[in-house]
Amino acid sequence: xxxxxxxxxxxxxxxxxxxxxxxxxxxxxxxxxxxxxxxxxxxxxxxxxxxxxxxxxxxxxxxxxxxxxxxxxxxxxxxx
Numbered sequence: 001x002x003x004x005x006x007x008x009x010x011x012x013x014x015x016x017x018x019x020x021x022x023x024x025x026x027x028x029x030x031x032x033x034x035x036x037x038x039x040x041x042x043x044x045x046x047x048x049x050x051x052x053x054x055x056x057x058x059x060x061x062x063x064x065x066x067x068x069x070x071x072x073x074x075x076x077x078x079x080x
Contacts, residue, residue: 002026005031
């Protein structure tokens, strides 16, 4: 594991983070030789299912979906 002093890490932070992301190797940050932090790459992304379309195929159509839900006389909007 690579070790880097905190002052050098501060000066090159973005480059160190990019190197960790690219190589997948962690970097230990030290202050006066004592470890203070460890920069590790994130876990690999899972190929999980997107929430879009996640419910596809789970619904059922029961009955007639085209006809009105009730009788014509029950609808005020259809009254003359």
